[in-house]
Amino acid sequence: MGLLSKKDAKLITDPLADNNPITIQVLGICSALAITAELKASIVMAISVIFVLALGNVVISLIRNIIPSKIRIIVQLVIAAALVIIVDQILKAFAYELSKTLSVFVGLIITNCIIMGRFEAFALANGPWKSFLDGIGNSAGYGIILIIVGFFRELLGSGTLLGIKVLGDAIEKTGVYAYGYENNGFMLLAPMALITIGIIIWVQRSRNTALIEHN
């Protein structure tokens, strides 16, 4: 890669697969369960987290040498919360429609363990540019899983994708519903998100056996 050194590029590509925050580090599960019932919400959440994590990582990295270690967790929390609130306020003033879609995610972003996890594990020990890349990589890794889970939950649970009826109409019995297919309402509930993530973890580890932990 011309733009990024090999090491820098790895900061982005690693968390996408072999060090994925959800499937390998098992962070950020709470929000992955809560909002993946439809694809659109998953995409919005993915974009928001990319923004907050990349920016937050840079801020933390810039002040990493002056943060007193005793209160570093609180400092991280304050920065994450402040960033999210500022973004929310700006959206409310200039893109009101979008801010309404995002409102439910604001609280979820602040408490997302990936944010705190990356601040603590990476930004406190690395420079701003590296932290920025790490933030992009980890939030994108999180986003990919969210979108995969959202895709299957919305498709199998509601028979739609992004609100478009791709399988036909369940009530009018058109499309695949004409052959007796039914939506699986269970897919819309949180436990199925956990099972879906479990299946992703299984598929990933069976393809790359180096990821399997041995006790």
Add this chain to the structure above:
Amino acid sequence: MAKNTDSNLYTVLFASGMVLIVGTLLAFVASSLKEKITENKRIEKQQNILYAMGVNENDETSVEFVSKSVVAAEFSKYITKQLVITGTEAVEDPNAYLIDIKKEAADAKNPNYQRRLPLFIGEKDGVTLYIVPVRGKGLWDAIWGYIALDDQLVVQGVYFDHQGETPGLGSNIKERFFMDDFKGEQILDGDTFKGITAAKGNADPKNMNKTDFQVDAIAGATITGDGLSAMLKKDLKMYVPYLKTLKQ
């Protein structure tokens, strides 16, 4: 110079400094954007009221309000009268839509307070519509809406919105498939007020029966649906004495 970032004094100073900086920043952002945000909320209210009475730019499945640029003109065109009902009295007030329902409901807990109930009267295609604002609790946070009734107290349109219901589940109360079900529903059984319930297993998913006081609930959104039913019962009921006078 190496700083001792572990000393108590430094920690306290850092924390105070951080709070000061972040606090100032947030206060500055909030106050400089306040005017724009209030304006956006006012426009949204007008759009919501118009939506409930059927003035919108919906296509087959979408929820589209009239655009921001024309909303003020459309609002004064379609909304012919705004009333504030206090007790048995109804007074005209061109800014009734700005009444804060949440504040009124909180103030009404004081037994000496006379709650002000805003009612919007509009006219579309020769039909006079009475639009009632409602507000209640969903699963996580507030839910609210506007119900447009004709003079026979039959629902002609609704708009629901929410603060933070679960995306894909409770948040679907603002989707067409749910809101459209309310059209044509009655709220009075003869002379008794029944409201409308979002009911599970009402064996009427296409909502053909318009006199059962029920619409089909959303799967996975039981608490939101219950909150919505309770909101309709509680808030519509306050208007019933006034609305009944229209029916005669």
